[in-house]
Amino acid sequence: MESILHEVNSRFISVSKEERRRNNKILKSVVKVLVKENMVSVDRVFKSMFRRVFYGGSYFDGLHVSRNYDYDLDLLLVMPKAASPDLQQSEFPSHIQLQVNDASWLRTSPVYSKFKKTFLDDDNYLITDKALRWMKGIVQKAFNRLPSVGGRHYLLTNVGEFPIYFRESGPAVTLHIDVDGDYRIDVDLVISFVFTENKWPEGVSPNPYAKWLGRRTHLNEFFIVAKKPKNVPDYFLPKRHWRLSFQEQERQLILQKWRLKPVGRLLKKMKKRQQHNQIASYYIKTVLLFMVEQRNDAFWKQSLSIVFLDTLETYTKYIRNKKIPYYWNEEYNLIGHIDPSTLANFADRLEYIINNIKRNPNQPDTVVEYLLNARELEEFYDEDW
Numbered sequence: 001m002e003s004i005l006h007e008v009n010s011r012f013i014s015v016s017k018e019e020r021r022r023n024n025k026i027l028k029s030v031v032k033v034l035v036k037e038n039m040v041s042v043d044r045v046f047k048s049m050f051r052r053v054f055y056g057g058s059y060f061d062g063l064h065v066s067r068n069y070d071y072d073l074d075l076l077l078v079m080p081k082a083a084s085p086d087l088q089q090s091e092f093p094s095h096i097q098l099q100v101n102d103a104s105w106l107r108t109s110p111v112y113s114k115f116k117k118t119f120l121d122d123d124n125y126l127i128t129d130k131a132l133r134w135m136k137g138i139v140q141k142a143f144n145r146l147p148s149v150g151g152r153h154y155l156l157t158n159v160g161e162f163p164i165y166f167r168e169s170g171p172a173v174t175l176h177i178d179v180d181g182d183y184r185i186d187v188d189l190v191i192s193f194v195f196t197e198n199k200w201p202e203g204v205s206p207n208p209y210a211k212w213l214g215r216r217t218h219l220n221e222f223f224i225v226a227k228k229p230k231n232v233p234d235y236f237l238p239k240r241h242w243r244l245s246f247q248e249q250e251r252q253l254i255l256q257k258w259r260l261k262p263v264g265r266l267l268k269k270m271k272k273r274q275q276h277n278q279i280a281s282y283y284i285k286t287v288l289l290f291m292v293e294q295r296n297d298a299f300w301k302q303s304l305s306i307v308f309l310d311t312l313e314t315y316t317k318y319i320r321n322k323k324i325p326y327y328w329n330e331e332y333n334l335i336g337h338i339d340p341s342t343l344a345n346f347a348d349r350l351e352y353i354i355n356n357i358k359r360n361p362n363q364p365d366t367v368v369e370y371l372l373n374a375r376e377l378e379e380f381y382d383e384d385w
Helices: 002-013 017-042 044-049 057-061 115-119 128-143 247-253 260-273 281-294 304-320 340-359 364-370 374-382
Strands: 050-056 070-077 085-089 095-100 152-157 160-169 172-180 183-196 221-225 241-245 329-333
Touching: 002 260, 002 304, 002 364, 002 374, 017 044, 017 050, 017 070, 017 128, 017 152, 017 172, 017 183, 044 050, 050 057, 050 183, 050 247, 057 070, 057 247, 057 281, 070 221, 115 128, 128 160, 128 172, 128 183, 221 247, 247 281, 260 281, 260 304, 281 304, 304 340, 340 364, 364 374
Parallel strands: 070 183
Antiparallel strands: 050 070, 085 095, 095 241, 152 160, 160 172, 172 183, 183 221, 221 241
């Protein structure tokens, strides 16, 4: 099974060097042309608050599954110090509320004179929906500065000129870039505010890298993302709740764990093949984060097949128990919203897969049918691997 898993990873999961090189150049153009040149130019508030781009999501974590060209760019904004922002614990463990304690500076600053109308409610709480509308407006203005032909805008890069359009999508504005034929890159521009260690929120685990702060400055930062909790009654005022994001620390936790990332990609590939669509990629990443705590470095240096099967069994136990705790606050169950019978069916299927693999040690390709779709299976067996 070892050689087969490596083959599946290299041929059907890992992004080729050519694709990676071209996509990276296109992403750099998005940041340079759209964000740093045009978005910064069309809005003074954005220019004053914009700090940097964080390249987030599965691709930059090394957990990306090929042929899905989805990328996350967190546009990190800093709250003006004069606002004296107060981060308050939310009723929802993965979220936070932010209230501006001192709004007097709004009347004295020409740049921030519209800040309250743009971001805050009557009680000076930061509002997700307002922030998203503001972001969408800025992107629209930036698009108007791009070259266009026949009403269609184009992104100019050093690897070509590509049609580009956008739409609002959840907590992000999603850019769609047509590269060629059915090859499209989707880029989520996510509006986030960044804070440092002195604002580390209550009710979550402490920063595991507090002692590193002098060496790695970004590891003392966390983000709040304009994503309100789902299915929350209006009396909870869900628009005031921003999702917490500890991507800097999570990326460090899974760094240099050898087999972790290939195994994470295999699990995501299996999730997709088994159509367990209610399981988000972040849930699998969370299982890996807990395993980093529970396993030593020697575990991740074992063969890919051993680590894969152990991780698959561990992941299945979480599904069987109907609970994947949020890594930063274990009171919150990431899969608590999924119907228990659905989770039971998922666990039954995963246990069947594990048992079938173990029952057939002389048929190491048994695992392939649980990872690849029909077209990929045909391609796999057409080759003399």
